[in-house]
Amino acid sequence: xxxxxxxxxxxxxxxxxxxxxxxxxxxxxxxxxxxxxxxxxxxxxxxxxxxxxxxxxxxxxxxxxxxxxxxxxxxxxxxxxxxxxxxxxxxxxxxxxxxxxxxxxxxxx
Numbered sequence: 001x002x003x004x005x006x007x008x009x010x011x012x013x014x015x016x017x018x019x020x021x022x023x024x025x026x027x028x029x030x031x032x033x034x035x036x037x038x039x040x041x042x043x044x045x046x047x048x049x050x051x052x053x054x055x056x057x058x059x060x061x062x063x064x065x066x067x068x069x070x071x072x073x074x075x076x077x078x079x080x081x082x083x084x085x086x087x088x089x090x091x092x093x094x095x096x097x098x099x100x101x102x103x104x105x106x107x108x109x
Contacts, residue, residue, distance in 0.1 A: 003051045007044065014043020 018039030022032035 003055070006051060007047045010047035010050075011040060011044045014040040017043070 015036065018036035019032070021039055022035035026032050026035055
């Protein structure tokens with residue numbers, strides 16, 4: 001059964017359960033309408049929760065995650081980040097030396 005058909009079926013069931021419950025519990029039109037509306041809404045939302053869990057368990061198990069390829073790519077990214085950190089650190093050292101040299105030159109004048 002398709003997911004949307006299940007939602008339709010469950011919503012209609014909720015509508016009829018709401019009508020029956022509303023007739024049994026309420027003696028006016030407003031109460032009948034309120035009971036029917038809230039019970040139908042509950043069945044509608046509950047059907048979506050059921051479908052979400054169903055798809056999460058069935059489709060999630062069919063998906064193959066390439067762990068080895070993913071780990072290799074992550075290792076490459078880590079190596080690139082480490083190389084760039086070393087380059088930035090050396091640029092900071094050179095900049096610090098240039099600032100100190102400039103401060104010494106300005107102090108001599």
